[in-house]
Amino acid sequence: MEMPAPNPQIIAQKARIVKRLRAALPEGAVIDAEAEVRAYECDALTAYSCPPLAVVLPGTTEDVAKALRICHEAGVPVVPRGAGTSLAGGALPTADSVILGVARMSQVLETDYDNRFIRVQTGRTNLSVTGAVEEAGFFYAPDPSSQLACAIAGNIAMNSGGAHCLKYGVTTNNLLGVTMVTMEGEVIEIGGAHMDAAGLDLLGLICGSEGQLGVVTEATLRILPKPEGARPVLVGFDSNEVAGQCVSDIIKAGLLPVAIEFMDRPCIRATEAFAKAGYPDCEALLIIEVEGSDAEIDAQLARIVEIAERHDPVEIRESGSAEESAKIWLGRKSAFGAMGQINDYMCLDGTIPVSALPHVLRRIGEMSKDYGLDVGNVFHAGDGNMHPLILFDANKPGDLEKCEAFGADILRLCVEVGGCLTGEHGVGIEKRDLMGHQYAPEDLEIQMAVKDVFDPGWLLNPAKVFPLAATGARREAAV
Amino acid sequence: MEMPAPNPQIIAQKARIVKRLRAALPEGAVIDAEAEVRAYECDALTAYSCPPLAVVLPGTTEDVAKALRICHEAGVPVVPRGAGTSLAGGALPTADSVILGVARMSQVLETDYDNRFIRVQTGRTNLSVTGAVEEAGFFYAPDPSSQLACAIAGNIAMNSGGAHCLKYGVTTNNLLGVTMVTMEGEVIEIGGAHMDAAGLDLLGLICGSEGQLGVVTEATLRILPKPEGARPVLVGFDSNEVAGQCVSDIIKAGLLPVAIEFMDRPCIRATEAFAKAGYPDCEALLIIEVEGSDAEIDAQLARIVEIAERHDPVEIRESGSAEESAKIWLGRKSAFGAMGQINDYMCLDGTIPVSALPHVLRRIGEMSKDYGLDVGNVFHAGDGNMHPLILFDANKPGDLEKCEAFGADILRLCVEVGGCLTGEHGVGIEKRDLMGHQYAPEDLEIQMAVKDVFDPGWLLNPAKVFPLAATGARREAAV
Structure with missing residues (x-):
C-alpha cells in the first residue's frame, strides 16, 4: 500500500516538537524513545507498519486539546488511536506523525x-x-x-x-x-x-x-x-443458497433474532479441526440466537425451527442448556483463530443486500480457485455483513499482494451487487484506493469538502479513507 | 419572527427567471400567477406567511436539477417543500424565493x-x-x-x-x-x-x-x-410524577412497547369534551401499546400491568377487542383537534431526558399561570419527546407574541434539563433564534461551515435553522 512521503521538515524538528509537547503535558504522557514508539508502529492490520515521530497518551480532554493545538501550530500530522485493533489500518502511523492515543482515558x-x-x-x-x-x-x-x-x-x-x-x-x-x-x-x-x-x-x-x-x-x-435469557439454535444446510434463503425467510416472517451468524464449509472444517465444537460437516451453517423470557424464547425458536425445517436442513440443534449454548457458539467464536492456525489470513469486511448472499458466495468460491488462495466465510448474515477470511502465506513472496488483489475483487463485487466496501472495520488504508469504485468523483469531493471544514490543513489521520490521488492537491495546498 | 429583507434585484427579474424555468421544464411545472402562488405562502405554522416569487413542481430528479441550476445561476433562493405540513415554518417562502415542491413526485x-x-x-x-x-x-x-x-x-x-x-x-x-x-x-x-x-x-x-x-x-x-397484532392498555394516575416514574420503570424492566403516550389533565379534559373516549378524569394518563403474537402480547401486557399496579393507578383498562383498542386510541388521536376546538394553539416539540418529565411538567404548569395561557401536554413519553400545546387567541392583539415567548421558555427549559430544542418538527423559523441557547458559537460555526460546503451561496431554504444574526455576514458575502 503506497503511503505519502513523510515531510522531512517535520522529522528534522522532532526534538523541538517533543519538547513542546512535554512542556505542556503531564510527566510520562509523551513517548519518543525508539523502542517504546515501536509498540505503536501498526494496528491489527500488521502487514503494514511505520514507527511514528512520537506518541502522546493524555489523560483528559484538556490535555488532548493541548496536544492537538501544539501539533496544529507546528503542522504535525496526528494519528488518533484507540486500542489499535483496527483491521483496516485505521491507526497506522506515518513517519512524520504523532500518535494521539486515548488508552489512558478509560474512566x-x-x-x-x-x-x-x-x-x-x-x-x-x-x-x-x-x-x-x-x-x-x-x-x-x-x-x-x-x-x-x-x-x-x-x-x-x-x-x-x-x-x-x-x-x-x-x-x-x-x-x-x-x-x-x-x-x-x-x-x-x-x-x-x-x-x-x-x-x-x-x-x-x-x-x-x-x-x-x-x-x-x-x-x-x-x-x-439485560434480557432475561438467550438461546441459540444451530442449523446445517447442504447449500449456501438454501441457507441464504432461510435467513431471508426468518427476517421476512417478522422475527428479529439478536444474531444470525453464517459459516461456510471451509470455515466449518477449519473450526472443527481446531475447536471440536461438534458442528455437522455440511455446506453452510447458521447460528440463530433469540432473547427474552423463557416463554418468549420458546415461542420464537419454535417459529424459527418451523421455517428452517421447510428448507431441508441436514441438522437442527436447539440448545437445551447453558453448556449446549456455549458449545454452539464455541466454533463460531473460534473461527478466526482456527483459520489462523492454517495460515496467515486477511479478514475482509463488506456488506451486501441479504438476497445477494448465494451469488456472492458462489463468485468468491470461483475467485478462490482463480487466485489459488483458500477462503472461508463467516459473517453476520442477518444484516448482510460479510467477513471473508483469505488464507495466504506471509513468508511466500507475492502471496500478500495476491491476497490483497483477491480481497479488492471481493469488495468490488460487494459494491457491484449493491453493497458497501465496509460494514464495521472502516476504510482505513486497506480500502482507501477502492473508494473510487463506490463513489463518483463528485461524491468523494463532497466528503473531502466536509473534511476541509473540520481539518482544513489535512493533518488528521493522514493517508486514510480517501484515495491518495484524490487528496494529493489538498495535502500539498495545506503544507 | 423577523425575516431578512428580500433581494429587490431578484424580484425585479422575476419575469426573466420564470421564463427561463418555463423553457427548461415541462408545461405546467412552473406557477407564477398570484392567486395560485398564494397556496404556497405558508406551511402548517400558519402564523407566518409570504407569497414566493414562483413555484416549481417538477416530476423527475432531472427536472429538479434543471430548476436548481437555473436558480443557482440567477442567484435565486430556493425553498424546498414536501407537503407543506411543517409545524416549524420549515417551508416558509421569502418574497424573493422559488418554492421547489416535490408533491408531483410520488412514484x-x-x-x-x-x-x-x-x-x-x-x-x-x-x-x-x-x-x-x-x-x-x-x-x-x-x-x-x-x-x-x-x-x-x-x-x-x-x-x-x-x-x-x-x-x-x-x-x-x-x-x-x-x-x-x-x-x-x-x-x-x-x-x-x-x-x-x-x-x-x-x-x-x-x-x-x-x-x-x-x-x-x-x-x-x-x-x-407487519406484526401479527397490537394491543394497548390505558393507565390513569393521580400524579404526573408517578406516571413519569411508571414510564421509567417499564423501560428499565427491559420491556419495549411500540408506544408509550402521555396526556396530562388539561389535555384529557379537552379531549373528553370533544371525542368522548371515556377516559378517566385524572392527572395523567398513559397509553402503552405492545405488538406481536397473541401470546407475546399477553406476556408483555401482564408485565406492564404488574409494574403499573405498583404505582397506585386510578384505572387500568386493558383492551379486549379491536373496538376497545380503537376507543383507547381515539382520545389520543383527537387530542390536537380537541385543543383546537377550545382555541388557537401552538404545538411545540422538544425532547428531554425521561427522568426530567415530572420536573418539566411542573415548571410548564407554573409558567402557564405566569403567562395566563392554558397548556395541554400530550407526548411520546417513552423517548422523552414532548408536545406542549399552548392555547391562545389569534384575534387578540399580543396573544401570539405571548404564546411564542411562553413556547421559547419551555424550549429553553428542555435544553436546561439536558434535552433538545426539537424532537421531530425541526428548527425551521420557529426555533431559529433559540439555537444559540442549545449551541455555543463554535458549535454553530461548524454547522454553518458544513452548510457552506453544500450551499456556498446560502441560497437553500433561507432564514431557517440558523439565527439570522449568525448568518448575516455569510448571506451578504454570498450576494
Whole structure:
C-alpha cells in the first residue's frame, strides 16, 4: 500500500516538537524513545507498519486539546488511536506523525439508569462499558469480536458492529453524544442524552469518520436492560443458497433474532479441526440466537425451527442448556483463530443486500480457485455483513499482494451487487484506493469538502479513507 | 419572527427567471400567477406567511436539477417543500424565493421484499409508502401524526418520528439512502440498500438537515414485516410524577412497547369534551401499546400491568377487542383537534431526558399561570419527546407574541434539563433564534461551515435553522 512521503521538515524538528509537547503535558504522557514508539508502529492490520515521530497518551480532554493545538501550530500530522485493533489500518502511523492515543482515558464519567445512558472516556474498552453497568442489570449492545480489547474511541471511529447488532444496531444506533477535539484544539459537544439534534446532525457524521474530523474523547452511550435469557439454535444446510434463503425467510416472517451468524464449509472444517465444537460437516451453517423470557424464547425458536425445517436442513440443534449454548457458539467464536492456525489470513469486511448472499458466495468460491488462495466465510448474515477470511502465506513472496488483489475483487463485487466496501472495520488504508469504485468523483469531493471544514490543513489521520490521488492537491495546498 | 429583507434585484427579474424555468421544464411545472402562488405562502405554522416569487413542481430528479441550476445561476433562493405540513415554518417562502415542491413526485421506483426496502420519489406521502407494501405484509415504521398528508421529503428534512418510534426509531433509523440534488444542480447518491457507509456518513447528516444542504428527490426506505397484532392498555394516575416514574420503570424492566403516550389533565379534559373516549378524569394518563403474537402480547401486557399496579393507578383498562383498542386510541388521536376546538394553539416539540418529565411538567404548569395561557401536554413519553400545546387567541392583539415567548421558555427549559430544542418538527423559523441557547458559537460555526460546503451561496431554504444574526455576514458575502 503506497503511503505519502513523510515531510522531512517535520522529522528534522522532532526534538523541538517533543519538547513542546512535554512542556505542556503531564510527566510520562509523551513517548519518543525508539523502542517504546515501536509498540505503536501498526494496528491489527500488521502487514503494514511505520514507527511514528512520537506518541502522546493524555489523560483528559484538556490535555488532548493541548496536544492537538501544539501539533496544529507546528503542522504535525496526528494519528488518533484507540486500542489499535483496527483491521483496516485505521491507526497506522506515518513517519512524520504523532500518535494521539486515548488508552489512558478509560474512566466512567456518569451513569444514569433512569435515562439509560453511560458517559465514558473513549479509551475505555467496549466490554468494560458493559462491565460498569451489568450489576445494575444493563449492557452496552454493540459487540465487536475484539470487544475485550477494542476501545470505544475506535468503535465510534469505525461505527463498529458485532454479532448481536442485527437486533440492537451498530455503534451509530447506540451513540447519543460525544465530546470531540478538533485539530485546532477546540473542544466541541455534539448530541447528548436526549433524542434528536437541532440543526445539522453532526453526530451521525462523526460516527464512522475514522479520525478524519477530530479526536473523540468522551462519549454518551445508550445502555439497555439485560434480557432475561438467550438461546441459540444451530442449523446445517447442504447449500449456501438454501441457507441464504432461510435467513431471508426468518427476517421476512417478522422475527428479529439478536444474531444470525453464517459459516461456510471451509470455515466449518477449519473450526472443527481446531475447536471440536461438534458442528455437522455440511455446506453452510447458521447460528440463530433469540432473547427474552423463557416463554418468549420458546415461542420464537419454535417459529424459527418451523421455517428452517421447510428448507431441508441436514441438522437442527436447539440448545437445551447453558453448556449446549456455549458449545454452539464455541466454533463460531473460534473461527478466526482456527483459520489462523492454517495460515496467515486477511479478514475482509463488506456488506451486501441479504438476497445477494448465494451469488456472492458462489463468485468468491470461483475467485478462490482463480487466485489459488483458500477462503472461508463467516459473517453476520442477518444484516448482510460479510467477513471473508483469505488464507495466504506471509513468508511466500507475492502471496500478500495476491491476497490483497483477491480481497479488492471481493469488495468490488460487494459494491457491484449493491453493497458497501465496509460494514464495521472502516476504510482505513486497506480500502482507501477502492473508494473510487463506490463513489463518483463528485461524491468523494463532497466528503473531502466536509473534511476541509473540520481539518482544513489535512493533518488528521493522514493517508486514510480517501484515495491518495484524490487528496494529493489538498495535502500539498495545506503544507 | 423577523425575516431578512428580500433581494429587490431578484424580484425585479422575476419575469426573466420564470421564463427561463418555463423553457427548461415541462408545461405546467412552473406557477407564477398570484392567486395560485398564494397556496404556497405558508406551511402548517400558519402564523407566518409570504407569497414566493414562483413555484416549481417538477416530476423527475432531472427536472429538479434543471430548476436548481437555473436558480443557482440567477442567484435565486430556493425553498424546498414536501407537503407543506411543517409545524416549524420549515417551508416558509421569502418574497424573493422559488418554492421547489416535490408533491408531483410520488412514484414507487422499486420494492424489494427479500432485502426489505422500498425506493420512492420523495413527494410520496408517508402513509402511502405503507400502502404500497401492506398487501405483501410490510409497513414503513415512522408515523408522524400528519402521516396521511406529509411527504417523505419533509420526513427526511425534519427527521420525523411518531407515536410508534419508541420501538422502531425515527426517520434516520429507517432511511437507507437518498438521491439528492445540490443547489448547483448536481445529482448525488448517498447510502443505499445496504448496511453502513464507506468514508464519511453523509446520510446521517442529510437526514434532519431541513433543506439546507440539498433537495432530496428519491429515498430508499427500510420496510418491516407487519406484526401479527397490537394491543394497548390505558393507565390513569393521580400524579404526573408517578406516571413519569411508571414510564421509567417499564423501560428499565427491559420491556419495549411500540408506544408509550402521555396526556396530562388539561389535555384529557379537552379531549373528553370533544371525542368522548371515556377516559378517566385524572392527572395523567398513559397509553402503552405492545405488538406481536397473541401470546407475546399477553406476556408483555401482564408485565406492564404488574409494574403499573405498583404505582397506585386510578384505572387500568386493558383492551379486549379491536373496538376497545380503537376507543383507547381515539382520545389520543383527537387530542390536537380537541385543543383546537377550545382555541388557537401552538404545538411545540422538544425532547428531554425521561427522568426530567415530572420536573418539566411542573415548571410548564407554573409558567402557564405566569403567562395566563392554558397548556395541554400530550407526548411520546417513552423517548422523552414532548408536545406542549399552548392555547391562545389569534384575534387578540399580543396573544401570539405571548404564546411564542411562553413556547421559547419551555424550549429553553428542555435544553436546561439536558434535552433538545426539537424532537421531530425541526428548527425551521420557529426555533431559529433559540439555537444559540442549545449551541455555543463554535458549535454553530461548524454547522454553518458544513452548510457552506453544500450551499456556498446560502441560497437553500433561507432564514431557517440558523439565527439570522449568525448568518448575516455569510448571506451578504454570498450576494
